[in-house]
Structure formats: C-alpha cells, structure tokens
Amino acid sequence: MIDCGEGTQLQLRRSHVSFTRIQAVFISHLHGDHCFGLIGMISTFGMLGRTATLHVYAPKEFEMMLDEQMKLFCNGLDYKVEFHAIDTTKKQVIFEDRSLFVETIPLEHRVPCCGFLFREKPTLPHIRRQMIDYYQIPISHIMRIKQGEDWVTEDGEVIPNSRLVSPADPARCYAYCSDTRYMPQLHKMIDGVNLLYHESTYDTSCESRAKLYYHSTGEQAATVARDAHAGQLLLGHFSARYENETGILQEAKAIFPNTSLANENMTVDVK
Amino acid sequence: MIDCGEGTQLQLRRSHVSFTRIQAVFISHLHGDHCFGLIGMISTFGMLGRTATLHVYAPKEFEMMLDEQMKLFCNGLDYKVEFHAIDTTKKQVIFEDRSLFVETIPLEHRVPCCGFLFREKPTLPHIRRQMIDYYQIPISHIMRIKQGEDWVTEDGEVIPNSRLVSPADPARCYAYCSDTRYMPQLHKMIDGVNLLYHESTYDTSCESRAKLYYHSTGEQAATVARDAHAGQLLLGHFSARYENETGILQEAKAIFPNTSLANENMTVDVK
Numbered sequence: 130m131i132d133c134g135e136g137t138q139l140q141l142r143r144s145h146v147s148f149t150r151i152q153a154v155f156i157s158h159l160h161g162d163h164c165f166g167l168i169g170m171i172s173t174f175g176m177l178g179r180t181a182t183l184h185v186y187a188p189k190e191f192e193m194m195l196d197e198q199m200k201l202f203c204n205g206l207d208y209k210v211e212f213h214a215i216d217t218t219k220k221q222v223i224f225e226d227r228s229l230f231v232e233t234i235p236l237e238h239r240v241p242c243c244g245f246l247f248r249e250k251p252t253l254p255h256i257r258r259q260m261i262d263y264y265q266i267p268i269s270h271i272m273r274i275k276q277g278e279d280w281v282t283e284d285g286e287v288i289p290n291s292r293l294v295s296p297a298d299p300a301r302c303y304a305y306c307s308d309t310r311y312m313p314q315l316h317k318m319i320d321g322v323n324l325l326y327h328e329s330t331y332d333t334s335c336e337s338r339a340k341l342y343y344h345s346t347g348e349q350a351a352t353v354a355r356d357a358h359a360g361q362l363l364l365g366h367f368s369a370r371y372e373n374e375t376g377i378l379q380e381a382k383a384i385f386p387n388t389s390l391a392n393e394n395m396t397v398d399v400k
Numbered sequence: 401m402i403d404c405g406e407g408t409q410l411q412l413r414r415s416h417v418s419f420t421r422i423q424a425v426f427i428s429h430l431h432g433d434h435c436f437g438l439i440g441m442i443s444t445f446g447m448l449g450r451t452a453t454l455h456v457y458a459p460k461e462f463e464m465m466l467d468e469q470m471k472l473f474c475n476g477l478d479y480k481v482e483f484h485a486i487d488t489t490k491k492q493v494i495f496e497d498r499s500l501f502v503e504t505i506p507l508e509h510r511v512p513c514c515g516f517l518f519r520e521k522p523t524l525p526h527i528r529r530q531m532i533d534y535y536q537i538p539i540s541h542i543m544r545i546k547q548g549e550d551w552v553t554e555d556g557e558v559i560p561n562s563r564l565v566s567p568a569d570p571a572r573c574y575a576y577c578s579d580t581r582y583m584p585q586l587h588k589m590i591d592g593v594n595l596l597y598h599e600s601t602y603d604t605s606c607e608s609r610a611k612l613y614y615h616s617t618g619e620q621a622a623t624v625a626r627d628a629h630a631g632q633l634l635l636g637h638f639s640a641r642y643e644n645e646t647g648i649l650q651e652a653k654a655i656f657p658n659t660s661l662a663n664e665n666m667t668v669d670v671k
Contacts, residue, residue, distance in 0.1 A: 135407060135440040159473065169432055202432050
C-alpha cells in the first residue's frame with residue numbers, strides 16, 4: 130500500500146481488497162492526507178486477528194508518533210508493526226520480496242517527501258504445453274526447463290530450450306510520484322516506466338501557485354511522462370477548486386496522449 | 401460534537417453541517433472509533449482558514465498525543481486548539497455557554513469513559529404579539545416583559561405579565577451514553593432526559609459477552625431509558641456481527657417502546 134490517508138480502511142472495504150494481502154505500507158511524506166488513516170488501519174487489523182507482521186516505511190519523524198499512538202490505542206495487538214525509516218533524499222531499494230523491488234524516488238515538496246518505484250523481478254519463461262506432452266517430459270523436470278535447460282530424449286536427441294518455452298512476460302514497473310513540484314530531471318529516475326502516477330494538483334493557469342506550494346500541473350506531469358518514455362500516465366491529487374478535472378486532463382493529453390484521471394477505488398492494470 | 405471517529409470530516413460534509421458551527425468536541429474515551437478522526441478534522445479546519453478556538457474535552461491521556469500530532473502535522477495553524485482534561489469518574493459540569501450546560505456521566509468501560517449530558521438552559525417566555533400591539537408596548541420594553549415585568553398603561557392600568565407572555569419552551573436534555581456496560585444506577589444521573597442515546601452493541605443472546613467486554617444489550621439500554629423516564633431512546637454502536645439490528649430493536653421496544661436505531665448521518669430532533 131502506498132500512503133494511507135484518513136478513511137483508507139473504509140476504501141479498502143469498498144474495493145474488496147483482502148486486508149491480509151497488505152504486507153507493507155509506504156508513506157511518501159508526513160502530511161495528513163497521506164498518513165492519518167494508518168493508526169485506524171493498524172488497529173482494525175488487530176481486531177480482525179491479524180498475526181503477520183506489517184512493515185511501515187516512512188520518514189523517520191513518523192516513528193515516535195506511531196509508537197505513541199500504538200501505546201495508547203493498540204494494547205495487546207497480536208501482530209508486530211515494524212517501522213523502517215526511509216531517507217527521502219536518496220534513490221535506493223528499500224524493499225524486496227519474491228516478486229519485486231521497491232525503490233525510493235526523491236521528490237521536492239514542502240516537507241521531506243519521496244515517491245516509490247515498484248519494479249517487478251524478471252519472471253521465468255512459459256512452458257510450451259504441447260512440446261512437453263509431445264516429448265513426455267516429466268513434471269519433476271519442468272522447473273529446470275523453465276530455468277533454461279534443454280531436454281535430451283531417450284534416443285539422445287537434444288531439444289533446445291528455445292523450442293520448449295515461450296518468452297517470459299516482460300517485467301513491469303510502476304512509479305508513484307506525489308506530492309512534488311515539477312522536477313525537470315525526474316524522468317531520468319523512472320525511465321521506461323509502464324505506469325506513472327504523478328500528482329497534478331493544478332491546471333496551467335495556476336502554474337506559479339503550483340511552484341509556490343510545491344505541487345505540479347497536469348502539463349508538467351505529462352512532460353515527466355513523455356520524457357520518461359512512460360507507457361501510461363495517471364493523474365491525481367487534484368485541488369478541491371476544480372469541479373471536474375477535464376481541463377487538467379486536456380492540457381496533459383496535449384503533451385502525453387495516454388493519460389487518464391485517477392478516481393477513488395479505481396483499478397488500473399500495469400501493462 | 402461528541403466523539404470523532406475516523407472519517408468524521410467526511411460525514412460532516414455529507415451531512416452539510418457547517419464546520420464553523422463546531423466550537424467544542426467531547427471525547428468519551430480513548431478508543432480509536434471515538435477519536436481517530438480528530439487530528440484530520442483539526443487539520444482540515446486549519447486549511448479552511450478557521451480562526452475561532454476549538455475546545456477539546458477528553459481524558460487527560462489524550463493531551464500529549466494530540467500535542468505531538470499537532471506539532472508534526474499542524475504547523476502554522478491559524479486558530480487555537482484548547483485542551484480540557486476531563487475526569488471521567490465524576491458527574492460534573494464541564495462546559496457552559498449562553499444556551500446550555502454539558503455534564504459528564506461516569507460510565508463503565510474497559511478504559512476510562514464517560515457519557516455527556518446536554519442540558520438546555522431555561523429560555524424566556526414567548527411574547528404574545530397581539531397583546532403587545534394592543535397596548536402599543538415599545539420594542540425597547542420587550543426584553544423586560546420577557547423577563548417578567550408587568551406593563552402599566554398611560555391610564556395607570558397594570559397589565560399582569562402572565563397576560564403578555566406565553567410559557568417558555570421547556571428546557572430540553574440529551575444524554576449520550578457510550579461505550580458502557582449496563583449500569584443499573586445510570587438512570588438516576590439522567591432522570592427525565594428527553595432523548596437518550598445508549599450503546600447497544602449486542603442482543604440478549606450475547607449478554608455475557610456484553611458484560612465481559614463492557615458493552616450493553618438493547619434490552620439493557622431500554623431498561624436504562626425506562627428507569628430514567630426518558631422521552632425517547634436511540635440505540636447505536638452495533639456489533640458488526642449483525643447484518644441488521646431489528647432483533648436488538650425488538651428486544652428494546654418490549655421494554656421501552658419509543659426506541660429507534662441510529663444510522664449514519666441520521667438527524668433526530670430533541671423534543
């Protein structure tokens with residue numbers, strides 16, 4: 130989970146996301162709309178009988194606050210909340226599991242802030258079912274073929290690996306960049322990203338305001354997406370001044386056509 | 401405002417309650433569902449340019465937590481948040497303004513907890529418009545008549561006050577009792593209350609569970625309402641185990657007929 134504003138646990142229920150699937154929460158910065166929902170979620174997880182450790186990655190100032198809150202409100206929690214202080218000024222891997230890496234992306238906001246880059250690990254190639262059947266390769270051997278081995282038949286014929294498998298799905302990559310002032314060099318840190326979420330608090334008429342408050346316009350977000358050779362751009366974090374954000378979207382699309390507006394409980398596939 | 405769980409600011413918007421009308425927040429006890437929304441509301445009030453002091457009444461342990469949160473998240477707030485520690489073990493007046501008193505009601509829960517009794521101050525009688533017109537009593541004199549004076553005509557005739565006014569509306573009274581175990585003596589502290597909100601986490605099949613977790617059944621809430629000679633009973637704080645609460649309602653109505661189930665964003669007039 131990235132960021133956890135007030136009411137996140139309600140939105141999770143609405144999205145029918147299983148609470149147990151959340152292993153880690155990455156907090157970009159210490160503004161309320163990005164972290165006020167964490168203590169409620171932690172405490173609800175406790176009431177639901179969670180036992181798996183929850184990992185919280187956030188700027189270090191958050192640790193004492195969270196500790197104090199948990200002391201007061203989460204007595205007798207049956208699972209561990211493990212805090213990991215992150216350095217928002219550096220681009221570095223902060224998390225790794227079986228399937229992905231998470232890296233910080235230094236951003237420029239009014240308080241220490243970073244984005245997060247989710248980079249999938251390369252997966253194994255797909256087995257060609259009909260070849261396996263044809264050569265009657267035993268199940269016990271499949272993993273070795275996925276890992277690149279050829280197959281030798283009883284007659285001694287060598288079937289090269291390339292005939293037995295089709296290429297793996299390309300590893301995907303998602304970048305979350307919020308909140309931030311426009312950073313002309315940001316694209317270098319996320320080059321080739323499949324999906325970029327970039328804040329676009331304002332439209333271009335408020336460009337100087339955006340700079341002042343360390344936010345971006347839709348046009349600036351699109352510029353980052355274009356320069357990063359992104360596959361798709363998702364805009365969000367809109368100022369409440371806009372009744373709808375079609376103006377922001379149009380300005381962005383002029384620069385980067387494959388742009389959409391994020392909305393509550395929206396699901397987007399990373400392709 | 402009584403209690404302030406996560407998402408309160410959203411519910412306020414949905415209810416179209418003006419944020420500026422909230423002068424004080426009374427927190428019954430330090431469980432998340434009663435106070436996790438306060439920091440978000442305070443911080444949103446700040447962003448909306450509030451200038452009036454907000455008074456927070458809560459068990460004393462909450463003060464340090466709130467202080468720490470505000471230091472981290474509410475830098476440069478343009479209004480004051482004034483904390484008032486309440487003693488949940490005593491029945492005493494903790495708030496008074498032009499129109500009402502607020503008193504604590506000691507309750508029995510797993511942590512220090514109290515309810516709140518809102519007692520309207522007696523209001524002035526209503527002027528009888530046609531009498532004022534008939535005797536041509538000047539506007540400048542109206543307040544004195546409301547306060548009980550007779551009127552003397554130019555001929556020296558004394559018109560007794562009782563002919564000039566009709567009785568004031570009776571002062572109303574609302575009691576909020578949540579969370580609490582059933583207290584057989586609670587009714588004495590809220591006798592004659594017009595509207596009683598009393599928690600009813602469980603139905604009677606869970607009476608021993610209610611006792612164990614310091615909660616009440618609907619039947620117990622109704623018993624309090626009956627013994628307190630309440631005008632109306634509102635039940636709430638239902639366990640998530642119930643798909644609907646009609647069972648709880650029926651059990652309560654058998655003891656105290658004028659009972660309703662509370663629901664989100666519901667408005668109830670105190671009569």
